[in-house]
Amino acid sequence: MKVAFAxxxxxxxxxxEAILAAGFEVPLVLxxxxxxAxxxxxxxPSPVKQVALAAGIPVHQPEKLRTPEQQAPLAACAADVLVVAAYGLILPQAVLDLPRHGCLNIHASLLPRWRGAAPIHRALQAGDAETGITIMQMDAGLDTGPMLLKRAESIQPDDTTASxxxxxxxxxxxxxVEALEALPGGGLVATPQPAEGVTYAAKIGKAEAVVDWTRPAAEIExxxxxxxxxPGAFAPFQGTPVKLWRARAIDARGTxxxxxxxxGAGVIVACGEGALCITELQKPGGRRLSAADFLRGAPIAAGSRFD
Incomplete structure (x- = not known):
């Protein structure tokens, strides 16, 4: 089976890399x-392009996929299926219809929760106990297609988007790989997404990264x-934006x-509910530092305020 990849x-x-290691023929990478940078x-080049070039696979890098000319390389490669993972372009219906098995998407949430661009960020931000992966048959909607495989992954108390x-x-x-191996023999059952429980994971904006101290400490954490x-959460302190990388919510009160x-154990800042004990900080142009190391170079006095 010929598997194009986007x-x-x-x-x-x-x-x-997993698709290649499993022995599938990949005639084209988008x-x-x-x-x-x-x-x-x-x-x-993107990480995907680097993998493709190392494997000797032709690469197509259109700004959009709207016109027949932009779609021509995919049509010419005669792929049986197109696998899509964090591609960043909307696929029009003409592209979805090209492969005989359609297009499979690797989506980083348990659909229909967290459709959209930033499902990992939003699951953490919302305090979800678990998230996961859904392999979905793509349609023209925003992550609305039927589900083929779905597996959960627990979110740990110290998880970051990176981990x-x-x-x-x-x-x-x-x-x-499991889905591709089952696809030709009809071993995948397409299950429509339920109408209940739909949420949207909007793209992360840098403006969201500014800490609002009037919010509860658990929410800020x-x-x-x-x-x-x-984009790295930050809070201005005396005119200097300080990035906050690690913290924990504690029971304390203040303005x-x-x-x-x-x-050395941390910088404790009052929030709208509770307080935040910040244990890893970073000044502009500097490195991430423990609270103890940060305070040696940039003292912060009790009673002072973050802007």
Whole structure:
């Protein structure tokens, strides 16, 4: 079976590597155009493109997939199925109809919860006890297609988007190989998504990363984990944006934003409900530091305030 692949970041690259390791023929890879990155802002290939080039697979990088010309390489490769994972482009119906087995999507949530662009972030931010992977038959809607495989993954109390992403990427890579092996023989049962329980995982905006100290400490703590590594939660202190990487909610009271205590064990800041003990911080241009190391270079006094 010929398996075309569409994806861009590390999450998708892990799936592509698994498909190749399983012995499937991949005649074409679709990925986002090279983007500037790094200090020099040089054009960098996506992780998926790097895997494809290393395997000698042709790569197509259209800005959109709307026109017959943009779709031509996929049509020409005569793939039996297209696997899609965090590609970043909307697939029009003409593309969904090209492979004879259609398009399978690796989605990082237990659909219909967290349809959309940022399911891992939103599951953490909401305090969900579990999330998972859904292998879905794609249709023209936003993550609305029937489900083929679905497996849960527990969310640990100290999980960040980075740690949860990595576990889900490996789970997704195993499940897509299982789905592809079952596909030709009709071994997959398509189950429509239930109408109840639909939520949407909107794309993460940098403005969300600013800490609102009037919110409950438990909510802020979840946001810090959800925004690790991107975009990184931060709180201005005396005009300097300080990134907050690790914290825990504790039972303490004060005016929201007020520093109740600053010592090696953590910087305790009052919130709208409870307080936050921050244990890992970072100044602009600096490294992530424990509270003890951070305070040695940038003292914070009890009674001072985060903006």
């Amino acid at each position: 994806g861009t970041p590390d999450f998708a690259a892990i799936a592509l 990925t986002q155009p090279d983007r500037p 790094g200090r020099g802002m040089q054009l960098q 949860l992403h990595d576990r889900l990427a490996w789970l997704g890579s195993e499940m897509i 979840r946001a810090i984990r959800a925004f690790n590594p991107f 929201p934003g007020e520093v109740l205590l600053a010592e």
